[in-house]
Amino acid sequence: MPNPFFRFKQFTICHDRCAMKVTTDACLFGAWCAALLEGHSGTALDIGTGTGLLALMLAQKTALQIDAVELDTEAALQAAENRTAAGLANVRIITGDIRTLDLPRYDLIISNPPFYEAEIVSADARKRSAHHDGGLTWKELFGVIGRLLTEQGKAYLLLPAKRRKDLDRFLRENGLHLQQLVQVRPTERQDASRLMVAIGRNPQPLEEESLVIADIKGYTPRFSELLKDYYLYL
Numbered sequence: 001m002p003n004p005f006f007r008f009k010q011f012t013i014c015h016d017r018c019a020m021k022v023t024t025d026a027c028l029f030g031a032w033c034a035a036l037l038e039g040h041s042g043t044a045l046d047i048g049t050g051t052g053l054l055a056l057m058l059a060q061k062t063a064l065q066i067d068a069v070e071l072d073t074e075a076a077l078q079a080a081e082n083r084t085a086a087g088l089a090n091v092r093i094i095t096g097d098i099r100t101l102d103l104p105r106y107d108l109i110i111s112n113p114p115f116y117e118a119e120i121v122s123a124d125a126r127k128r129s130a131h132h133d134g135g136l137t138w139k140e141l142f143g144v145i146g147r148l149l150t151e152q153g154k155a156y157l158l159l160p161a162k163r164r165k166d167l168d169r170f171l172r173e174n175g176l177h178l179q180q181l182v183q184v185r186p187t188e189r190q191d192a193s194r195l196m197v198a199i200g201r202n203p204q205p206l207e208e209e210s211l212v213i214a215d216i217k218g219y220t221p222r223f224s225e226l227l228k229d230y231y232l233y234l
Contacts, residue, residue: 008230010060011086015051018075022053024213025194026112028184029158030057031226032196033110036156037062042107045069045148047098048136052079052091054110057230059088064108069094069101071135098136098144105148109155113141138163138170145199146174154179154200161192177203183210 004016015021034057041063046055049068059066068083068091070076076095083091094101113136145155155176159167161183171178180198185191192210212220219227219234228234 007232009232010230011056011082011088013051013053013056013082014078017078018051019072020050022051025158025184026053027057027227027230028211028213028223029112029156029194029196030054031230032182033156034058034061035226036198037064037108040064040108043067043104044108044110045103045106047109047111047141047144048113049079049093050075050112052082052093054112055079055091056082056086056088058110059086059091060229064090066091067094067103067106068092069096069098069103071095071097099140103148105150105153107150107153109145109149109153110157111141111155112158113138138166139173142170142174142176146176149201151201154198157195157197157199159195159197161195164195167195167197171199176201178206179204180207181209183208185210185212187214188212 002021005012005014006022013022030053033054037058038061044058044064044066046066046068049055049070052068055066055068058064068079070079070093073095076093080093083093149155167178176199178197179200182196183192184194184196186193211222213223214220224234
């Protein structure tokens with residue numbers, strides 16, 4: 001039986017009532033965002049917070065006031081419990097549909113959105129919404145980012161590598177520009193499986209990186225450096 005929680009150094013994420021569990025990719029993405037934004041203040045929006053993982057990882061290292069929005073009621077309740085247990089007062093959990101909520105514009109937006117639009121859909125409705133685009137399509141997601149991001153703001157997304165062309169198309173359609181791109185590879189011998197990206201309204205020279213998660217010795221130095229303040233055994 002899967003473990004109902006994932007323990008980090010400064011907080012624990014319970015995920016037994018959430019469709020999507022804590023994953024290595026999500027942890028890496030949260031740590032990457034937190035490293036880039038360490039010490040920042042201002043406002044941030046987490047779209048589809050699920051367990052609250054990304055919001056709590058960001059809250060640990062920043063002074064941002066974070067609104068974490070979740071459509072699924074059970075997941076939102078568990079995210080709120082995780083937030084309370086962590087004692088991180090700068091995170092507010094909001095239950096609702098990001099497409100219709102009346103929200104202000106944000107300095108920063110983060111999201112680990114659904115991955116598999118137009119592919120075979122899970123029979124579990126909650127998992128389908130969390131893992132596929134059945135709840136929020138990419139077109140809608142990028143539309144929300146275009147509407148809610150401040151003029152100088154940045155949005156950070158974790159995306160499947162095979163949808164790079166879709167990313168470029170939706171950026172063009174919403175007047176957004178790719179500013180940072182990290183290709184995440186499970187091992188040195190494998191192709192990139194995920195993209196971690198930073199986007200904004202203003203064009204600028206693209207910063208690119210290839211990040212390998214593991215080698216024959218275990219986690220790579222780059223992965224370990226990012227996760228050392230979160231993972232218990234790093």
